[in-house]
Amino acid sequence: MTDPLARALDQINGVVLGKDHQIRLALACLLARGHLLIEDVPGVGKTTLAHTLAMVLGLGFHRIQFTSDLLPADILGVAIYQRDSGGFTFHPGPIFTQVVLADEINRASPKAQSALLEAMEEGQVSVEGETRPLPHPFFVLATQNPSEQIGVFPLPESQLDRFLMRIHLGYPDPQAERELLRGTPRRTLLTRMAPAMTPAQLQDLQDQVAGVQVSDALVAYLQALLAVTRQDSRFAVGLSPRAGLALKRAAQAWALMQGRRFVLPEDVQAVLSAVVTHRLKPSGEGFQGDPEWAGRILKEVPIP
Amino acid sequence: MLMTHFIHGQSLLLATYLALVAVVLTAAILSSQPARPIPLAALLRQSGVLLFQALPLALLLFLLFPRLPTPFGGLGQVQTGRTGLSDSMQPGSVSELIQSDAIAFRAEFEGAAPAGSDLYWRGPVLWKYDGRVWSDLKIAGEDLLEIQPLGRPLNYSVMLEPHQQHWLFTLGASSQAPDVASDLTADMQWLARQPVKTRLRYSHSAHLDYRMDPVLLPELEALALQLPEGQNPRARRLAETWRRQAGNDDGALIRQALDHFRTEDFYYTLRPPRLDGDAMDAFLFDTRRGFCEHYASAFVVLMRMAEVPARVVTGYQGAELNPLGGYWLVRQRDAHAWAEVWLSGRGWVRVDPTAAVAPDRVERGINAALPELERPRATWDLAWLRPAHQAWDALNMQWQRWVVGYDHARQKALMERLHPALASLKGLLWALVGSSLLVLALLTLWILGRRRSPSxxxxxxxxxxxxxxxxxxxxxxxxxxxxxxxxxxxxxxxxxxxxxxxxxxxxxxxxxxxxxxxxxxxxxxxxxxxxxxxx
Incomplete structure (x- = not known):
């Protein structure tokens, strides 16, 4: 494995216990220049994971707590009149950083949500008629409470599509929980943490992802996976071409993290659930985003 | 350079051998190309692939390259030193052939094959007898022969092995010539105009039921009664006795002669004792052991002594079916001699005195007729080798038929069937150039395609x-x-x-x-x- 990556994984695993797969997915998502949505009940370590990621990668970090009265300006920033100079000065909002933790994104109004999501898509924000680029790399890590809780605005499908991956953290297993209860508080660990790589190294890794080879045979497999969601009557809407591209990019990042320069079907299978379940809309029974779907698809599509 | 071998022979074995040589030579050329050495197996395989890729083009050239209407003067497969029937017969000449399992010819019938006992393949007809040797007169004059066909014609084709002579072996009788340049003699021999020096394939249509020469010309009658003066007095007395008993009934006379062979103590053997002095007397009354040529010549001599016009016919009798190729194989050991007698009103009638002595010879072939010890032994007689031998022969037959036999006439016929424009030389050349380019283009595409994705x-x-x-x-x-x-x-x-x-x-x-x-x-x-x- 590429060395800084191994170190980063090690460090994150030292803080967020027993979540190796999710941590790898989060890191892969970041390497693929995608944004990550973490969905789970409060208190399972979503914020800790986001914070740790930012620390380990040596990136600037801001947290935005989404509430129902949050306004777009609270995210993007405002221009304020300066009496001394007689002009307006722009005060950047919390989004002008490298890692943004958008906590409980589904609590905010759709207006605030879309302000964030536009920034995610464009990599820049327009405030007061002026376009301002966001820093580089730019990585949004949003958390969301499961939609069955009260007082939330679920993200519409079009906006869910902006997230490369969606993962669930889930409760820690007994051993990890025991260690957690016994060990040093996580906050203390975070303050001691040193970055595992420089921003230049991260940039380099991100560039390498695009160079990971995707063979004809693998493209055929990707197509077969996409096709089954489009033809199957179990899904109201199949996967979009954008979803296909996302799947490819995520698999490339995953392969790179395995220290490989080409994508295997296993890489696609590893990331499939995280990449597609929030984009699939089942018809009839089954609620949106049931992670079971990915497993079922994998069992049905032979590797060409 | 390799191709020059085909001037000397065009057999399947040679072609296979030359193909292997081509592979090795190509490998040798390949090995001289690159800087780094390549293992031999890889070299051979590579050259095999190269030649395989050239195969479509070769096939196309084979089909379309214009054939010459006549072969190069005398070039072709010339084989010498082969045994075969000749235009004379003396005691022992046929039994020598019996020892050879070389192939005389192969035959294919349209429809059902006739019974084994009808398979008398006519070759040289022998008239002249000098007391020891029978010889063929090759009496020219197709117009002297009259054949009245009875029954339906039988169509068959023969692939004749080279025998350096002119005879085309045919069944029954027919005034219709085989489809090669040939002449008919007055005694129903088909003679090719050129000696058969290469394998020759011909088709023929014949009648197994026929009437030949209902009227016998006086010149021919004289020839059919000729005997050397003052020989074989004992045989002459026997014949005269029969004549007296039968009166004018030639049929009864023949029956009596055959009965004589059947009931008296005659043996069929490949190793007859030497006949000294008056050969026929010695055979008929002393040794009584002989082979088909003895019986045929004794019978004809007796008939002539009894004033019945008769002649000896040689050729082959019987055939062995190759079930894989669906054709019949006639070997030298099927060589046979029989008699023809002329009966008024019926013309020339075939009489086989050997059948009276050893009926198995005609019914079941030469091996069944001979005593166990005298049966010719050959490698292919081993039971377990037989199917392999038959398969090899069938393969060879197809090779001869489709590859070597693809000549000017066949090419023309095939091209005409494909498209009338191809029948002309110009059309053929255009088709050759066009399709060669097409094949090359396809091959190029294929190779490029392979290079892109490694299989x-x-x-x-x-x-x-x-x-x-x-x-x-x-x-x-x-x-x-x-x-x-x-x-x-x-x-x-x-x-x-x-x-x-x-x-x-x-x-x-x-x-x-x-x-x-x-x-x-x-x-x-x-x-x-x-x-x-x-x-």
């Missing part, structure tokens, strides 16, 4: 074989599982196989999904070949 099918086949072997030892291999996952799972099920399975899956994964050069596929093939796990 994914072959990889799939190899990997499928690997999975099948795992299946056999109880490791399930669902096709939704990637190679590395499979290796991981197999390692937990069968730790003893872990390293080998991992090596194979790793190599396969890099070949199929990664940038490994395709020549590593050989290594994968080697690993999978060597992977034979046991339960």
């Amino acid at each position: 994914p099918d072959r990889l799939q086949v190899l990997y499928g074989r690997f999975k099948a072997r795992l299946n056999r030892i109880g490791v399930a291999t669902p096709d939704t599982e990637g190679p590395l996952d499979l290796a991981r799972r197999t390692a937990t099920l069968r730790p003893d196989l872990a390293t080998r399975v991992e090596a194979i899956t790793r190599l396969y994964a890099s070949l199929r999904y990664g940038p490994l050069p395709p020549d590593q596929a050989r290594e994968l093939a080697r690993l999978i070949h060597g992977f034979k796990p046991r339960r």
